[in-house]
Amino acid sequence: MRRALCPVETLYVGQRSRAVLSCEVRGALDAALLARAFDEVITEHPTLRSRIVPDGDGHAFELLGPQDRPALRVRSDVDTAHGDELNDPLPVGGPLVRATLASDPVGRRHLLVISVDHAVIDGHSAIALQNAVWDRYRALADGAPLAAPAERGWPAPISGLLPPADDTAVAEHLRRRLAEVQRDPVELLAYDGPRSGGRIEVRRLLLDADRTAALREFARSAGVSVHGLMGAALLSVARSRLGGDDPRVLGCLSPVDLRSRISPPVPPSEMVAAVATHLHALPVAANPDPLVLAGETTAHLRAAIARGEHFHDMRITPEVPKHPALQMATVIATNMGEVPGPRLPAGLDLVDVRLVPGREHYFPQAGRSPLMACVVSFDGRLAVELPHHTACFSAEFMRSFRDDLRSALLSLPTPRGLLT
Known part of the structure; x- marks a missing residue:
């Protein structure tokens, strides 16, 4: 079959x-x-x-x-x-x-x-x-009575479940997106690794439940999303690696979940890829105001979703191999939001749970690339996983990036000092 x-x-x-x-x-x-x-x-x-x-x-x-x-x-x-x-x-x-x-x-x-x-x-x-x-x-x-596992049929690809769209509108969306990335090409982070050998490693930032709750409360009070705060922090730390005093055009690539945005919704239990991507390129100052940057990041993504651009972004995804700049960003910030961890039987205690993205092909000879950050909160603890290949970004570079990201989040100017 x-x-x-x-x-x-x-x-x-x-x-x-x-x-x-x-x-x-x-x-x-x-x-x-x-x-x-x-x-x-x-x-x-x-x-x-x-x-x-x-x-x-x-x-x-x-x-x-x-x-x-x-x-x-x-x-x-x-x-x-x-x-x-x-x-x-x-x-x-x-x-x-x-x-x-x-x-x-x-x-x-x-x-x-x-x-x-x-x-x-x-x-x-x-x-x-x-x-x-x-x-x-x-x-x-637990010895619970269980029915034999039922085999499902092949899941339909999400691209085939999108709402109807006019071909002219899709072509215009592609034209506009290509014009944007040509007008505002984003800067990438330069590699500092040896360009050969190496392996995939991951640096991790983990907040406890109290700091995670405080971050969420601060985001609500400031009228921004946690994803916006995280994107702003990532862009700020990336900007600090570029030097100079003038603003630099950086890009944040955000996956957009389509499961809840199509009709009927597709549950997470359906084993199929269901994400589009949203690229936001913007000038970032040498010392940006974190709340202003978070507000810009939040508003840009929300407005794009309100206009239904996430559907068009999936429709033009097959154009990416011909036009890589459509998904070329300084940082890639995934965010699963707050999700439950595994439920275990009596006699087992949960110590930790993680989600880390990886891939097989890294290209140290390219000299620079986006930096990936996977953000997820299992059972109320926010984690940022920073996978990298040591032939590209060294362990020292990523450790420093992780530490500066933590400082950027914990030093947010909250009215009550919630995160410090």
Whole structure:
């Protein structure tokens, strides 16, 4: 059985991007039962039991045979498992999902890492997948009566569910967007790495529940979004790396979730990529006012969504390979918002949960690129994951960037000093 990839999904074949989810727990865990839970969850989703194959002039999802079906892998080195999985690709033609359980020798500390190709998921469905595996494991561990997993049909590509649009309007949107990126090309951050060797690493900024709640309260009181505050902080830190006193044109690329914006809505449990992208290029001063910058970032994105530009942005996505500037930004700021972490059975305690984007291809020879920041709040704690390849951005560069980002957020001029 096959299902052709739509033009938007086809872009991920070349990009080789993926989501890497991890969940650390402590307590008694039954690896065989977790393997069964994972198997039952992927049974329900044909895209998670597929591979990508050539199909005419394009590509298609093709169901894997029983011998190639993904199964839970088990290893013992908990401390290195996340980094190893982050650097282990999901090549074209192989399974689109991989699950690995690492447990310490005494069996009390465990890390489940799930890697999924972005051709079949976005951030919201990746989180839903991780939670579904733990939900199934909890039900099995509790002895709850469960129906056999029901196989679903192929999910429709989101690009085929968009509201109707006039071809002339789409062409005009593309013309306008191309004129914007040609008029205001954004600056990128220069690499400081050795340009060879290296591996994917990630620097992390984690706020506790109190500071996360304070940040949200401050955003509401200031009339901006948390995403706007985060985008402003990222742009400010990036601007500080460019030097000089004059404003510099920087860009912030924001994914826009389409699941709730189409009719009928598509739930996160549907394993399909459902995001468009919004690029905002603007002059950023050497020492910008954080609230003014956050206000500009918030207003620009909200206005674009109100005009329905996110639908047109998805429709013109197939033009990106010919016009890379359409998605060329100084910083890429994803934001999943506040989402629930996994619910575990009695006897297991949740230690940490993470979502880190990764990809297979980095190009240190390019000399510069956007910087990625994945923002998500699991169970009320905001985390910013900053993945990078050390042949491009060094560990020292990213550590400094992370520390300055933290300072930018915690030094926001709140009326009551909420974040300090």
